[in-house]
Amino acid sequence: MEITRRRLLVLLPAAAVAWKYxxxxxxxxxPNYKLTEHWWSMLIDIPKCIGCGSCVRACAEENDVPDGYYxxxxxxxxxxxxxxxRPDVESPDxxxxxxxxxxxxxxxxxxxxxxxxxxxxxxxxxxxxxxATFISPDGVVLVDKSYCLxxxxxxxxxxxxxxxxxxxxxTAEKCTLCYHRxxxxxxxxxxxVCPTGARQLVDLKNPKxxxxxxxxxxxxxxxxxxxxxxxxxxxxxxxxxxx
Amino acid sequence: xxxxxVAFIVLRAAVVPRSFGEYGHYRGAAMAEIAARPVxxxxxxxxxxxxxxxxxxxxxxxxxxxxxEACHGAQARHAxxxxxxxxxxxxxxxxxxxCHEANSAKPKAFPQVVTADHxxxxxxxICHQPHRPKIETEPETKAAGSKTAAEVKK
Numbered sequence: 001m002e003i004t005r006r007r008l009l010v011l012l013p014a015a016a017v018a019w020k021y022x023x024x025x026x027x028x029x030x031p032n033y034k035l036t037e038h039w040w041s042m043l044i045d046i047p048k049c050i051g052c053g054s055c056v057r058a059c060a061e062e063n064d065v066p067d068g069y070y071x072x073x074x075x076x077x078x079x080x081x082x083x084x085x086r087p088d089v090e091s092p093d094x095x096x097x098x099x100x101x102x103x104x105x106x107x108x109x110x111x112x113x114x115x116x117x118x119x120x121x122x123x124x125x126x127x128x129x130x131x132a133t134f135i136s137p138d139g140v141v142l143v144d145k146s147y148c149l150x151x152x153x154x155x156x157x158x159x160x161x162x163x164x165x166x167x168x169x170x171t172a173e174k175c176t177l178c179y180h181r182x183x184x185x186x187x188x189x190x191x192x193v194c195p196t197g198a199r200q201l202v203d204l205k206n207p208k209x210x211x212x213x214x215x216x217x218x219x220x221x222x223x224x225x226x227x228x229x230x231x232x233x234x235x236x237x238x239x240x241x242x243x
Numbered sequence: 244x245x246x247x248x249v250a251f252i253v254l255r256a257a258v259v260p261r262s263f264g265e266y267g268h269y270r271g272a273a274m275a276e277i278a279a280r281p282v283x284x285x286x287x288x289x290x291x292x293x294x295x296x297x298x299x300x301x302x303x304x305x306x307x308x309x310x311x312e313a314c315h316g317a318q319a320r321h322a323x324x325x326x327x328x329x330x331x332x333x334x335x336x337x338x339x340x341x342c343h344e345a346n347s348a349k350p351k352a353f354p355q356v357v358t359a360d361h362x363x364x365x366x367x368x369i370c371h372q373p374h375r376p377k378i379e380t381e382p383e384t385k386a387a388g389s390k391t392a393a394e395v396k397k
Contacts (some may be wrong), residue, residue, distance in 0.1 A: 035274075050349045052342045054313050061317050062283045076348050101357075102347040109348035134269035145275035180280035189284045193313040195342055204346070209312075 011080060036042045037157040038138040039205040040177055041232035042191070044113050045057065046239075048198035051076060053112035055199060056096040057188035062189035064177060069164050072115035072190055076220040078243045079108040083091060087241040112235075112242055115161040115190070117125055117140060117177035117223060120230030124154035124174075133172065139204075139232065145171040159227050177201075202234070254291065281316040286310075293325065297374055304375030305354075314338050314373065335368035 003011075051074050053149045059065060072089050074095030078088040092099065095111075102109055124132050125141060132148035135141050143154075148171035155163045155172060166173040179187035186192070187201045202211040214220075214236075221238045222231040235242070250292065265271030265295055290311040291298040312318055312334050337378045345355040370378060 011339045033278075047350055050342055050353055051346065054341070057283060058312075058317070063280075078348075097343070098341050099346055105257050105347070109346075131263070131268040131270070132271075134267055136274055137266055142274065143275075144270050146276075147270055147273070174304040176277055179277045181282055181284075183278040184282070186282060186284075186286050186359055189317075192286055192310050197308060199272050220344065223370070241338060 007090040013212065014219075019169065026222075035137040037205060038182075038203050039210075040139045040182060040236065041118060041202045041204055042115070042177070042188075043185060043200045043202050043211055043220075043234045043236065044108060045198045045200070045236045046112060047237040048196040049111040049113055050196055051095060052195065053097045053098045054096045054193040054195060056094050058189040058193040059175075059241075060096070061178070063183075065103065066167055066174075069166070069173070071162075071173070075112045076102075076116060077110050077112060077239065077241060078102070079239065081107050084241060085241075086243075087127070089243075108239065108243060111155070112238070113190075114160065114162070114223075115233060116158075116177070117160055117231035117233040118175075118177060120232060122229060123157040123159065123227075127153040129153065136179075139169070140177045140182075142176055142179060143172050143174060145169055147174050156200075159224055160231075204232075254278060255374040282319050284312050284319075285319040301374045303341070304377055306374060306376060307330040316336045333373075334366065336364065336369075339367040339373070340369075 033177055053074060055072055056070060056074060059070075060067075061073060065071050068166075072094075073091050075089050075091045076095070077100050078090075080088070095113075099111075105154055118135075118136065118139060121138070122135060122141050125135055129132075130147055131152065133141065133154055134144070134146045145166075150165055150170045150172065152165060152172070155165060158174075162206070163174045165171065178190075181188060183199065187200075191199045191201045200211070203209050204211065211234075215234070218236050220234045220236050222232070222234060223242070251359075260270050260272070262271035262273075263269065266274075287298075287310040294311070297311075315330055316333075318330055318363075321330050340358050343355055343358075345357045349355055362369075365371070367376075
């Protein structure tokens, strides 16, 4: 068939429609899961955290996180009475084995669990040169490890220190908010094992999620709001010294 | 020129993955790949399907809100094959202290003990039943062979 200008004009839109179907790609692993019906985040209730390290251990086991690297970790803050602007922060082994008894007396002491903030305007996804990291339509910042070059731009860009390079795969790694669990209707491993309910998975698009009532009745903060990252991990009862 | 443009279009189509650009500037299929990972923690609903007796007992005590796998560890493999994979019993001398060892950074209302003073390193399970830890029976009526809290302290 000879392709004339007229035929080409007819063929191009048809090819575009066909290409859309080709691009649709592999079906989702969870057939009943709808990407557009969720907007995931997490609530951390600091006054409930006992620093037991269950979340860190569970995360490592669920996601095969190598020793010495952490997708979530716990920090212990010691704010001395006279040194409010310079808190002492420690996180031995990410808090994986809990914390030794405090020798510091006085001041203010508390635990702060940390993880990826799954920012809506995340700096890490903006700097990726190849489109290996992205925010999914349901609000989770993920890494496509088969596409990641391991260039480390994202590790430097994250203001919360939530990313690392996996020593085995040499690609960027981070909290996936247990994407393999939440798409199956389960909660994250860290939220599952948290004995006090200090961590709670939140779906902001679910009108029945108790988070809506919680946000109305509590003063909730995010980390580093001045960086305008659109962080979605909400901290209740957070002291002003937390960085 | 036309050949170069066509060659570029053909090469680009061959190199760029199919699902790239499906949702944004990334490979859409990556989400399904990440979601396909098997779970390690089964979730307490799965545990309670079989262990309803323990679940009922647990509901009566302070540990009602603590999920099974917080102490027993990841049990998805056991849930898939309960016959051949049987998890070991957690050691109460270690596991209880992870939460209840005193630390000034813990919330004041949370029950804490200095285990060295409280039990002298003995397993907590000697006196406390982990699923319902409050000791409600009198020491005299305890099962034969078990020590009272006072004896353990000595």
